[in-house]
Amino acid sequence: MITRADFEAIAAWIPMGSRVLDLGCGDGSLLAYLKATRNVDGYGIENDGASIVRCIQTGVNVIQMNIESGMKEIADQSFDIVILSQTLQAMKRTESVVADMLRVGREAIVTFPNFGYWRHRVQIALGGHMPVSNDLPYQWFDTPNVHLCTIADFEAFCRDRKYRLLGRMVFNHERELTVLPNLLGTLALYRLMRDRAPT
Amino acid sequence: MIASPLKMLFTEPLKLASGAVLSEYSLAFETYGNLNPQKTNAVLICHALNASHHVAGVYEDQAKSEGWWDNMVGPGKPVDTDHFFVIGVNNLGSCFGSTGPLSTNPATGKPYGADFPMVTVEDWVDSHVRLLDQLGIRQLAAVMGGSLGGMQAMCLSYRYPDRVRHAIVIAAAPNLSAQNIAFNEVARQAIMTDPDFYGGHFETKNTVPKNGLMVARMIGHITYISDDQMETKFGRGLSEKSEKSEDSSKPQTESVAGLKFSFEPEFQIESYLRYQGEKFSRYYDANTYLRVTKALDYFDPAAEHGGDLAKAFAPATAQFLVISFTTDWRFSPARSREIVKALLDDKKDVTYAEIDAPHGHDAFLLDNALYHRTVRAYFEHAVIASEATA
Numbered sequence: 291m292i293t294r295a296d297f298e299a300i301a302a303w304i305p306m307g308s309r310v311l312d313l314g315c316g317d318g319s320l321l322a323y324l325k326a327t328r329n330v331d332g333y334g335i336e337n338d339g340a341s342i343v344r345c346i347q348t349g350v351n352v353i354q355m356n357i358e359s360g361m362k363e364i365a366d367q368s369f370d371i372v373i374l375s376q377t378l379q380a381m382k383r384t385e386s387v388v389a390d391m392l393r394v395g396r397e398a399i400v401t402f403p404n405f406g407y408w409r410h411r412v413q414i415a416l417g418g419h420m421p422v423s424n425d426l427p428y429q430w431f432d433t434p435n436v437h438l439c440t441i442a443d444f445e446a447f448c449r450d451r452k453y454r455l456l457g458r459m460v461f462n463h464e465r466e467l468t469v470l471p472n473l474l475g476t477l478a479l480y481r482l483m484r485d486r487a488p489t
Numbered sequence: 490m491i492a493s494p495l496k497m498l499f500t501e502p503l504k505l506a507s508g509a510v511l512s513e514y515s516l517a518f519e520t521y522g523n524l525n526p527q528k529t530n531a532v533l534i535c536h537a538l539n540a541s542h543h544v545a546g547v548y549e550d551q552a553k554s555e556g557w558w559d560n561m562v563g564p565g566k567p568v569d570t571d572h573f574f575v576i577g578v579n580n581l582g583s584c585f586g587s588t589g590p591l592s593t594n595p596a597t598g599k600p601y602g603a604d605f606p607m608v609t610v611e612d613w614v615d616s617h618v619r620l621l622d623q624l625g626i627r628q629l630a631a632v633m634g635g636s637l638g639g640m641q642a643m644c645l646s647y648r649y650p651d652r653v654r655h656a657i658v659i660a661a662a663p664n665l666s667a668q669n670i671a672f673n674e675v676a677r678q679a680i681m682t683d684p685d686f687y688g689g690h691f692e693t694k695n696t697v698p699k700n701g702l703m704v705a706r707m708i709g710h711i712t713y714i715s716d717d718q719m720e721t722k723f724g725r726g727l728s729e730k731s732e733k734s735e736d737s738s739k740p741q742t743e744s745v746a747g748l749k750f751s752f753e754p755e756f757q758i759e760s761y762l763r764y765q766g767e768k769f770s771r772y773y774d775a776n777t778y779l780r781v782t783k784a785l786d787y788f789d790p791a792a793e794h795g796g797d798l799a800k801a802f803a804p805a806t807a808q809f810l811v812i813s814f815t816t817d818w819r820f821s822p823a824r825s826r827e828i829v830k831a832l833l834d835d836k837k838d839v840t841y842a843e844i845d846a847p848h849g850h851d852a853f854l855l856d857n858a859l860y861h862r863t864v865r866a867y868f869e870h871a872v873i874a875s876e877a878t879a
Binding site: 309331333339342346347349352353354362363364 | 830843
């Protein structure tokens with residue numbers, strides 16, 4: 291579930307006037323918020339026709355495209371920041387999507403529901419069921435989430451690919467956490483870039 | 490909505506891309522809705538190959554005379570004439586009212602016929618802007634077109650950047666592919682090799698290259714429809730005449746599968762294409778067809794920028810809405826994505842929608858709920874919003 295708090299957390303990492311690409315932008319409300327608060331200039335990427343209509347109504351530029359297709363129409367390093375908000379877990383080609391984000395943008399912001407949250411662990415360990423919660427509201431058979439991960443998993447993923455983490459925020463619902471993030475956190479936000487910035 | 494065709498005469502010569510000059514010419518046009526006092530609500534609609542200035546509405550006492558984009562333009566329609574002042578203009582070289590091969594050449598007092606010069610997308614846009622000047626419209630709220638009309642919308646955006654705030658480019662392409670040109674050439678050859686063509690001077694022989702026009706239209710029509718749509722609509726179905734035996738004493742051969750073993754039209758698709766071709770040949774001028782297909786072939790804004798489409802669009806200041814249709818194989822979504830890529834490279838404002846429709850290229854003219862919602866949302870939000878700052 292995307293809340294106002296998520297928007298504010300993302301906005302905190304976005305310098306004024308940045309050129310931003312929002313992948314899986316839905317109705318465009320995050321971009322509209324960033325336009326209003328950070329004066330960004332940018333586009334949403336969305337593959338659902340009804341969402342395209344809502345983006346037009348929201349007043350943001352939107353490009354219909356499958357973000358797993360390689361985004362060939364978008365030039366290398368043509369954006370300051372590329373955002374993937376709560377969509378990572380629904381990607382089939384997760385690895386190439388993150389690589390493409392860092393191809394088209396200097397920095398990436400990735401947010402995802404933390405599968406390591408203790409309630410999820412309890413549901414599997416003691417209940418013996420796939421977790422269902424406010425943050426992961428789907429049953430195993432109808433979930434769009436095919437690549438769920440924990441905070442520890444994502445950090446290992448970035449380390450293996452030599453992505454440099456520029457920032458991390460972990461929330462338990464609306465409250466930011468500083469201790470035991472992988473156990474207590476429901477939502478993780480990361481800001482990353484390639485280890486060697488392309489010149 | 491009742492439409493009434495208008496005509497504007499231009500006596501200032503128009504220099505064409507070919508170097509030829511039209512010393513005077515007139516443009517046929519129609520308008521719908523009212524121009525507001527600030528003159529900020531004008532929308533220009535550009536037409537494709539065989540259409541005209543009659544975009545919407547019906548003519549007085551002609552119930553079945555709906556304009557070619559009547560499902561898109563009108564009161565309460567996606568391009569709402571209760572708010573916008575919409576202009577439909579007929580391109581130069583057409584046979585529907587603007588100066589073209591059927592018009593009288595002032596130099597000879599006879600119809601131009603084959604002597605009418607080649608016209609290009611750029612020439613059309615130049616003439617449209619002169620019409621805007623005469624109508625007192627300094628800046629359009631939007632220019633909009635599908636297919637060849639989309640090319641005119643693009644062209645206006647970079648050729649006259651300060652004259653338009655939004656360009657809506659539907660089912661278009663940044664230029665024609667070799668395959669597109671090939672289809673056009675076959676159509677032209679069909680016309681030019683018709684014995685009734687007489688080098689384009691058929692008018693002096695009191696005839697028209699009817700068969701050539703018919704074949705040209707049949708070829709064109711195939712490219713407007715998707716393979717799936719043709720299959721759904723016609724498949725291998727036999728036309729009724731073929732299925733029913735007209736003469737019960739006919740030999741057995743036809744009764745087996747209803748086949749006639751003749752070259753008469755028997756598959757439904759054959760009858761359909763012949764019908765479409767025949768209808769077209771009755772109202773369309775062969776010299777116009779030749780010129781319009783050449784205008785398509787020549788359109789290539791990137792060419793004078795070393796093939797860099799982004800450079801061609803660089804002067805544009807308009808915001809863009811680009812729309813393609815998934816089953817369009819004439820101007821496929823990949824061609825629209827080339828346009829989108831150039832606009833993204835230029836950091837222009839652009840929105841792109843790829844509409845899932847089964848109909849092929851023709852989809853841009855048909856009713857499709859999501860397509861119409863997309864255009865409606867764009868006009869209701871983006872285009873109207875821009876009026877405040879115009």
